[in-house]
Structures are given as C-alpha cells and as structure tokens.
Amino acid sequence: MAMSAQAAQGRSHDRRMPLARPKRIAVLGSTGSIGCSTLDLVARNAERFEIAALTAHRNVKLLIEQALRFRPAFAVIADESHYAELKSALAGSGVEVAAGMDAVADAARRPSDWVMAAIVGAAGLEPTLAAIERGAVVGLANKETLVCAGDLVMAAIARHGATLLPVDSEHSAIFQVFDMERAPAVARIVLTASGGPFRTIEPSQLHSVTPAQAVAHPNWTMGAKISVDSATMMNKGLEVIEASYLFPVEKERIEVVIHPQSVIHSMVEYVDGSVLAQLGTPDMRTPIAVALAWPERMAAPSKRLDFATLGALTFEAPDFGRFPALRVAREALQSGANAPTILNAANEVAVGAFLEGHIRFLDIVRVVEETLGSMARAPLLSLSDVRAADAAARENARRRLAALPRPA
Numbered sequence: 001m002a003m004s005a006q007a008a009q010g011r012s013h014d015r016r017m018p019l020a021r022p023k024r025i026a027v028l029g030s031t032g033s034i035g036c037s038t039l040d041l042v043a044r045n046a047e048r049f050e051i052a053a054l055t056a057h058r059n060v061k062l063l064i065e066q067a068l069r070f071r072p073a074f075a076v077i078a079d080e081s082h083y084a085e086l087k088s089a090l091a092g093s094g095v096e097v098a099a100g101m102d103a104v105a106d107a108a109r110r111p112s113d114w115v116m117a118a119i120v121g122a123a124g125l126e127p128t129l130a131a132i133e134r135g136a137v138v139g140l141a142n143k144e145t146l147v148c149a150g151d152l153v154m155a156a157i158a159r160h161g162a163t164l165l166p167v168d169s170e171h172s173a174i175f176q177v178f179d180m181e182r183a184p185a186v187a188r189i190v191l192t193a194s195g196g197p198f199r200t201i202e203p204s205q206l207h208s209v210t211p212a213q214a215v216a217h218p219n220w221t222m223g224a225k226i227s228v229d230s231a232t233m234m235n236k237g238l239e240v241i242e243a244s245y246l247f248p249v250e251k252e253r254i255e256v257v258i259h260p261q262s263v264i265h266s267m268v269e270y271v272d273g274s275v276l277a278q279l280g281t282p283d284m285r286t287p288i289a290v291a292l293a294w295p296e297r298m299a300a301p302s303k304r305l306d307f308a309t310l311g312a313l314t315f316e317a318p319d320f321g322r323f324p325a326l327r328v329a330r331e332a333l334q335s336g337a338n339a340p341t342i343l344n345a346a347n348e349v350a351v352g353a354f355l356e357g358h359i360r361f362l363d364i365v366r367v368v369e370e371t372l373g374s375m376a377r378a379p380l381l382s383l384s385d386v387r388a389a390d391a392a393a394r395e396n397a398r399r400r401l402a403a404l405p406r407p408a
C-alpha cells in the first residue's frame with residue numbers, strides 16, 4: 001500500500017502470511033508519549049517484534065534505558081551535546097550510537113520492517129521522508145509531516161511504493177471503517193474532538209489559563225505540544241488537513257463534532273445514510289497496535305469499553321468563537337500552497353512560547369492567524385521550498401511574539 005492509508009487498505013489481502021521472523025521496528029521519537037506506548041506494545045509481544053533503531057531529541061537518560069532494554073542496532077540522540085553520555089553509557093552493549101538530525105534520518109533510512117514516525121512537529125518531516133524514500137511501511141503519528149508538506153509526502157509515497165498507516169486515533173478510526181474500494185459512496189468523514197480542557201470554561205477566563213492547565217487533557221495523556229494544540233483545538237484543525245491527504249474525500253466533506261467522552265474516535269457516513277464508527281477507550285496503544293500489526297490484529301492492553309456503565313455519549317457543534325484555530329486551519333487548507341506550512345510553523349513557535357510562559361493562551365492562535373495573513377501564498381514545489389516557508393513563518397511569528405506583553 002501504500003502507499004497511503006488508502007492503498008494500504010486495498011492491499012491488505014496480499015499480506016496475511018505471518019512473518020517468519022520478528023518484525024523489526026524503528027521508533028523515531030522513542031522517548032515521547034507515542035514512542036513509549038509503542039515500546040510498551042513491543043515489550044508485551046517480544047516474540048513478534050524486535051527493535052532496530054531508537055531516536056530521541058534530548059532525553060538521553062530515557063534513550064539509554066530503552067537502548068539497554070531493547071538492544072536496537074542503532075540509537076540516535078538528535079541533540080549532539082548528549083552524544084558523549086550516550087556513547088559512554090552504551091559502550092560494549094553492541095548498540096551503535098550517533099548524534100544529530102542527519103543520524104535521525106539515517107535511523108529511518110536503515111533497514112527495518114516498520115517505522116514509527118513519532119517525532120513531534122515539522123522536525124519529523126525529513127526523517128519520515130527518509131523512511132518513505134526507501135519504500136518503508138510507516139506508522140504516522142507525526143501529523144505535522146502531512147500538514148507542512150502533504151503534497152510532497154504523498155507524491156514520495158507513490159513514487160517509492162511506501163506504505164503510510166495512520167496512528168492518530170481519529171485517522172486510525174477512519175482507516176478501519178472507510179471502504180476504500182467504494183470511496184465514492186462516502187458522503188462525509190466526521191472527526192470527533194473531545195473539546196480539550198477548556199470546552200466549558202468561561203470564555204473570559206481563557207486569557208489567563210496557564211500552561212499547566214492547558215496540558216491537563218481530560219481524556220488523553222500526551223506530549224506537551226499536542227496537549228496545548230488540543231486545548232486551542234488547533235490539533236483538530238491539523239487533523240482535518242491530515243485527513244484531507246489520507247482519505248479520498250473532498251476537504252469540504254471532512255467535518256468536526258465535539259464528543260467529550262472520546263469513546264467514538266471518528267466516523268464515516270455513506271451515501272445511504274449508514275454511519276460507521278470505531279469505538280474504544282482513549283488509549284493510544286489501540287491505534288498503535290492497529291498500525292503495528294496491520295494487516296493482522298494484535299492484542300493491546302487498553303481498558304475495554306463497558307457499555308453497561310458507559311452512560312451517555314454526547315455530541316455538540318464546535319464553538320468557532322471560543323476555538324478560532326479550527327476556522328484558521330480550515331482557511332489554510334482551503335488556501336493550499338504554503339498556507340498549511342505557515343500555519344504549522346507559526347503554531348509550533350507560538351505553542352513553544354506559551355509553554356515557556358512568554359505569551360498568553362489566546363495569543364497562540366492570534367499570532368498564527370496574523371502570520372498567515374502577512375505572508376504571500378506561494379507554491380511548494382520541493383523540500384527546499386517547504387524548508388524556506390517553514391523558516392520564514394517561524395521568523396515572522398517570533399517577531400510578533402516579541403512584541404506581545406508577557407503574561408502577568
């Protein structure tokens with residue numbers, strides 16, 4: 001497959017033979033929330049998987065611990081200042097070590113049967129592309145890769161015969177219920193959103209919410225950046241853009257509904273009125289297991305749904321006044337060209353500044369919208385165009401942030 005999620009589904013029949021040897025897994029971003037959940041599944045299925053490569057950014061202590069436990073062929077720390085510590089801790093272990101972003105891409109490029117793309121942000125683009133360019137099967141958690149370079153990534157997938165399997169819980173849900181062989185029969189995709197920690201807070205209080213409050217997601221435990229994106233609902237905007245690349249549906253037919261319980265992970269409606277949904281408890285080990293075992297299924301330790309005690313599943317329309325990020329992301333998708341790249345880059349900078357206490361919560365989306373509005377649209381024909389648009393948007397957003405008052 002894939003190819004993409006689309007093609008992956010169509011080809012699943014070709015791959016029903018169990019592997020004679022364990023699947024060798026490379027985990028890009030192994031020290032993060034998704035990376036650790038992936039390793040948890042690998043540890044529980046030691047006969048089925050082995051680790052080929054692990055990469056981290058700065059958390060060298062956890063990377064060392066993981067490398068000593070899983071014994072990959074290759075362990076990489078992106079921040080070169082931690083190389084000496086990694087090297088000395090793994091001396092004599094048989095694990096080859098390296099540092100720097102080129103080495104992270106090298107970890108993706110080296111042979112493995114399956115690559116987990118779980119780096120956060122646009123930093124994940126080039127390593128993910130490196131895996132795609134060798135025709136790898138890639139589990140994609142790193143949605144920013146598709147947001148900032150979707151056309152180039154999809155073209156590379158087609159050119160190199162790679163397979164992209166969605167890991168984001170919403171896209172995994174759609175992947176499981178979208179009949180790719182009858183795509184024209186799909187009337188719409190409905191992405192569910194929990195609404196995050198500020199769904200019901202008084203709008204007047206939003207200006208003073210703290211990073212600690214923003215990362216305290218009611219249903220999911222995730223890394224800091226995606227948690228803040230969930231609080232602004234930019235995460236859902238990024239997911240609409242991600243879905244527009246993964247599934248053959250016009251972007252206008254990708255909708256969002258608030259579903260605070262996070263039990264239905266997304267839905268597909270067909271032209272006959274049938275709606276197929278995927279349900280489960282909010283535990284990323286389920287969608288990771290779907291992608292890891294694809295096209296088979298594997299056991300995951302996620303808590304089971306207890307329908308008798310579940311109570312009500314509720315839905316409401318998103319409040320675009322409270323969550324302008326959804327509107328801004330949709331506009332960027334509609335504009336196309338470099339707009340999603342600018343959106344993503346400005347958002348990464350603004351979220352980073354908010355987490356460091358430099359700006360207020362409501363400034364995040366304001367800065368993203370102003371950055372988008374101030375930059376001209378231009379096509380992205382190459383990776384260097386993407387890099388240039390990303391760098392210019394970061395610089396533009398940083399200038400705007402510097403002019404803002406600091407939170408009290």
Ligand SMILES: NC(=O)c1ccc[n+]([C@@H]2O[C@H](COP(=O)([O-])OP(=O)(O)OC[C@H]3O[C@@H](n4cnc5c(N)ncnc54)[C@H](OP(=O)(O)O)[C@@H]3O)[C@@H](O)[C@H]2O)c1
Pocket residue numbers: 028029030031032033034035055056057058059060078104117118119120121123141142143144167168169220221222223224225226284
């Ligand atoms: N967490 C979830 O439940 C969830 C659900 C759906 C989708 N996703 C997506 O999955 C991706 C990862 O999310 P997460 O929550 O796992 O994030 P996270 O906990 O922050 O982990 C990010 C990982 O990427 C590494 N990393 C960060 N910056 C890097 C850089 N510049 N170069 C190389 N490596 C870098 C980190 O290394 P260090 O630990 O050394 O910093 C860590 O291993 C994101 O794109 C997110 O949107 C996450």
